[in-house]
Amino acid sequence: MRGNEEKSGEAVGAVAILGAGLIGCSWAALFAATGRPIHLYDSHVDAGAKFAEFWNAVRDTLAEMGLPHTPVMPEYRVFGSPADAVTDVDFVQECIPERLELKRVLYKEIEPALRPTAVVATSSSGLKLSDLQDGWQNPRNLIIAHPFNPPHIIPLVELYGNEATMPEALGVARGLYESCGKKTITLKREVMGHVANRLQAALWREAIHLVAEDVASVRDVDIAISAGPGMRWAVMGPHMLLNLGGGQEGIRAYCEQFRDSYALWWDDLGKPNLDHDTVSKLIDGLEEEIGGRDYNALRRERDTKLIALLGAIKQVETENNEPAVVG
Ligand SMILES: NC(=O)c1ccc[n+]([C@@H]2O[C@H](COP(=O)([O-])OP(=O)(O)OC[C@H]3O[C@@H](n4cnc5c(N)ncnc54)[C@H](O)[C@@H]3O)[C@@H](O)[C@H]2O)c1
Structure with missing residues (x-):
């Protein structure tokens, strides 16, 4: 240096x-x-x-x-x-x-x-x-x-x-x-799992619970994220998005409208274990979702889509003069 x-x-x-x-x-x-x-x-x-x-x-x-x-x-x-x-x-x-x-x-x-x-x-x-x-x-x-x-x-x-x-x-x-x-x-202070893995762990816990309890298949749970909130999360975080979800009055209005719903949903969230049966269920469900594609094909698919997404976001950020995501 x-x-x-x-x-x-x-x-x-x-x-x-x-x-x-x-x-x-x-x-x-x-x-x-x-x-x-x-x-x-x-x-x-x-x-x-x-x-x-x-x-x-x-x-x-x-x-x-x-x-x-x-x-x-x-x-x-x-x-x-x-x-x-x-x-x-x-x-x-x-x-x-x-x-x-x-x-x-x-x-x-x-x-x-x-x-x-x-x-x-x-x-x-x-x-x-x-x-x-x-x-x-x-x-x-x-x-x-x-x-x-x-x-x-x-x-x-x-x-x-x-x-x-x-x-x-x-x-x-x-x-x-x-x-x-x-x-x-x-991070302002230390915590195990840092920030992003704690958020990922919270979401994955419920994703496993929904599969284990036969609410939806592995494929449908994955689509529920990648075609739904996951798309929004690539461009804005949950607080900002729910601020928009509250309309012109923002997050305060959102919290007032959904306070009771979230209290009920949070109480109902699952706490699964990665025991033998649950892991087997995830593996079987993934096999159906993978449909014969090998590791390299899946990695290419993930990376091609990620690059396309990053490219599109970078273009908008450049047009808006925002700090770029990709250098
Ligand atoms: N896999 C993920 O998704 C991921 C994501 C972010 C961070 N991380 C973190 O990155 C780190 C590495 O994870 P990974 O997934 O690449 O693991 P990995 O098992 O793929 O690679 C670890 C490598 O370290 C080598 N190794 C083992 N002991 C060693 C030693 N004493 N000295 C030098 N080399 C040694 C192994 O031979 C292996 O090649 C971990 O701390 C993990 O938590 C992993």
Whole structure:
């Protein structure tokens, strides 16, 4: 990082990716597509082969998103230890499995090798920062930076740092992610599952309940979201939408009209378990919904539609001079 760009994050050069699984490869592809050299480390798989395979699968998508650096193969290096992978970088994106003990062991290995101002951003879906800070000599470098799958496409990154975090860390992270076209939110205090996964968990809980209780099929529950509220949620959040649902008088009128209904609905919501029978029911229902398409076909379908949606939103935002979702 250099001069007065230091806090912007845009000047971050090489990025180290620890863990070359689903999320690590996706982050690596995004950072590479913005011209940043990638340092890879994975303790179990051939990180280079995994990344190359992922890059080949998503390169056209990244180009379609307008990302500027989509060569046949970008610049990356594979390292034999996590300490070597982080030594010469200003930013580390940690993407190893969601297990507290594993992450703590990894942090112990990399801490002595970190540059003093390097940011270590964990992709953790829901672990608490205070738990992840345990075991560091000084956890100033560590922040939460939780993406939504697939990180190379979905704009959201949830950020969190606390009083032990170095003051510039969140600014650097925000600058880096926003220079890659991401939209960041910053938690005011820590909570397990952060924000978006708690919201997803609340919705999925009821979706499972509706299937388990035979109210609707898996396919129909999925359509109830993707063809209904899900379409609205892609352009505005629930508070803003229900503000519109209240007419000219806004959310106050909405709350007055539906206060009693919501009280009844909230009381009636389910609390399912992911027991054997429920999971089997979800699998059977999904088989019907999938109708023979394989994983790659489903992923292509999801990504093509997401890119189209993001492109349309970006066009409207540009016309309205709003801050862009995709950079
Ligand atoms: N899968 C999702 O939808 C999703 C979404 C957002 C965030 N996340 C978070 O991202 C992180 C990674 O999840 P994922 O889905 O990519 O997992 P994954 O299992 O696909 O990948 C994890 C990778 O880490 C490697 N690994 C395991 N132990 C390691 C170690 N000690 N050092 C280096 N590499 C190691 C594994 O070999 C594997 O390649 C988790 O914290 C998860 O909560 C996942």
